[in-house]
């Protein structure tokens with residue numbers, strides 16, 4: 001069984017065709033970088049795979065569940081349970097502490113587990129900062145909170161779009177390493193889209209070419 005699978009994905013913005021009959025499959029625990037220059041469609045691909053952009057054609061699965069056509073509400077619930085998202089911008093809530101931000105997915109689901117949230121905050125090296133608000137943390141620390149929050153629901157797959165794009169080299173590596181470690185410990189597959197080839201050196205990678213993914 002796969003953690004993430006897409007079949008026959010075609011997508012265009014007007015005249016600009018970004019994907020043509022694209023297939024992909026990630027097994028549980030697998031890691032793939034998605035590489036491509038600016039404008040090649042990395043963000044668009046992540047948004048399609050996250051169900052943020054509706055699929056105009058093709059099929060998408062998160063684990064054994066086919067995403068298909070669903071109400072916004074149902075899609076949001078499924079995504080919260082099955083998909084961890086990390087973007088270049090952290091999207092943390094400024095009025096909550098770091099720990100509370102990690103717990104948010106559990107509160108929305110009505111099953112908060114503060115012990116698990118605390119363990120994740122510890123794992124990303126922020127135990128001493130658990131009760132600080134995001135606006136009092138550094139950029140790298142905020143991204144580590146975002147990584148912990150993405151892993152909180154124990155998702156099948158983590159989709160990351162330039163998660164280290166706003167960070168210096170050392171912080172970028174630390175955030176990327178933590179993302180892969182935590183995902184690995186929890187059996188989540190990771191798809192990491194970036195233009196930064198040095199960051200993902202040594203990882204299996206797909207490149208966007210002619211509307212498909214090659215390599216890997």
Ligand SMILES: Nc1ncnc2c1ncn2[C@@H]1O[C@H](COP(=O)(O)OP(=O)(O)OP(=O)(O)O)[C@@H](O)[C@H]1O
Nearest residue numbers: 013016018036037038039040041042043044045195
């Ligand atoms: N809403 C939109 N309407 C029309 N064209 C769009 C839209 N969003 C993106 N595009 C175009 O689609 C192409 C792919 O954009 P996308 O943001 O997916 O690329 P990317 O590889 O993530 O780029 P970057 O690394 O610069 O973020 C670009 O040429 C962009 O101009």
